[in-house]
Amino acid sequence: MTAKIYIEGGGEGEFLDTLFRQAWTRFFNEAGLSGRMPRVVRGQGRNNTFDAFRLAVANPKKDELPLLLVDSEDAVATGHSVWTHLKVRDGWDRPLPASDDQAFLMVQVMETWFLADRDAVVRFFGPKFIGRHIHSWPNLEAVPKKTILGALELATAGCTKPYDTNNKGRVSFELLRKLDPSKVEASCPSARALLDRLRSL
Secondary structure, three states, X not given: OEEEEEEEOOOXXXXXXXXXXXXXXXXXXXXXXXXXXXXXXXXXXXXHHHHHHHHHHHOOOOOEEEEEEEEOOOOOOOOOOHHHHHHHHHOOOOOOOOOHHHEEEEOOOHHHHHHOOHHHHHHHHOOOOOHHHOOOOOOHHHOOHHHHHHHHHHHOOOOOOOOOOOXXXXXXXXXXXXXXXXXXXXXXXXXXXXXXXHHOO
């Protein structure tokens, strides 16, 4: 069984498509999935990503498992499953016959995973990175999206490649390539859930 994972990721064009796939492929490879690599599909917008996943579920292919990976955008309420969260927040119903373990979240946003590997972030942005803006939050997934993005913008404002949350595609994919997945899954249970699922295939 091979996973085909539909991942939220903005921007348009073949160049960003290539960067996106390369970055996620490296991330999964570094996470120990080289023998069972998922096929990565960039869904671009959030709704487009869900629609592509839903279509794949409705038209199953032999030995291929569609998975969904999107930002949670908000905190996941205690006791809520991924699908419950997506129903409450986005109005998305779990497409049948998809199971509970076919949808995963980046909580609360992809950049949360970046901050799980602070060393990689510092190396990537260079000497003008202002580290005091990135706090040592004990529970990264509890930090609101707005706080995470604001901290990155402030910390990188004077860098050669500042993190512009309104136009972050290329920089975000380049940074993703630099992450240590072991640090990400150690700090982010949502990342660990995804990687454990992929390792189980």
